[in-house]
Amino acid sequence: AQSVTQPDIHITVSEGASLELRCNYSYGATPYLFWYVQSPGQGLQLLLKYFSGDTLVQGIKGFEAEFKRSQSSFNLRKPSVHWSDAAEYFCAVGPSNDYKLSFGAGTTVTVRA
Amino acid sequence: DAGVTQSPTHLIKTRGQQVTLRCSPKSGHDTVSWYQQALGQGPQFIFQYYEEEERQRGNFPDRFSGHQFPNYSSELNVNALLLGDSALYLCASSPRGWGANVLTFGAGSRLTVL
Numbered sequence: 001a002q003s004v005t006q007p008d009i010h011i012t013v014s015e016g017a018s019l020e021l022r023c024n025y026s027y028g029a030t031p032y033l034f035w036y037v038q039s040p041g042q043g044l045q046l047l048l049k050y051f052s053g054d055t056l057v058q059g060i061k062g063f064e065a066e067f068k069r070s071q072s073s074f075n076l077r078k079p080s081v082h083w084s085d086a087a088e089y090f091c092a093v094g095p096s097n098d099y100k101l102s103f104g105a106g107t108t109v110t111v112r113a
Numbered sequence: 114d115a116g117v118t119q120s121p122t123h124l125i126k127t128r129g130q131q132v133t134l135r136c137s138p139k140s141g142h143d144t145v146s147w148y149q150q151a152l153g154q155g156p157q158f159i160f161q162y163y164e165e166e167e168r169q170r171g172n173f174p175d176r177f178s179g180h181q182f183p184n185y186s187s188e189l190n191v192n193a194l195l196l197g198d199s200a201l202y203l204c205a206s207s208p209r210g211w212g213a214n215v216l217t218f219g220a221g222s223r224l225t226v227l
Binding site for chain 1: 146
């Protein structure tokens, strides 16, 4: 069975500070991993994805994530947060040739001035 | 280029009623998936359609059913509504064969069951 755990429900970060969101997964085969962002009233927007190759993945809006197989983790990072990064972030796992993604419960990010 | 469009955006129903939610996929996409996102939770996969047939299904009861039309648009139907069905229902589309690699989500339909 596949599952995702996002240990942090809510994170508050100052504008300009760095951000790291944690994601741990359980998956029986080679995982395909995704990070999505959801702003209020919006659908899910894909930030980045990992299928294979380089374990450090670059995404949109200055985000990156690192896949660590030994730790079953896929943490999301951003060096300098902007106020517009305030949103809910979801980590997901599943086969790339499939449509059944398993999502974590999400982490809400608040950015303070 | 319009993305995934869903209607209605908000609706309120009472227990026992039935609801139909609609989804138009992104241009060029022929596969539609539906997800339920309860408050404070991540989305959960309901089912996926292509070629007008249900191809995959998550752990949802038969009260949840769907349909896909020849123009690739889709409907999600929920019968005998329960309070626990209150959620944001997300539709996602993809070109067939690409799976979650190319998955575009709509803004969702928020259902409140009283």
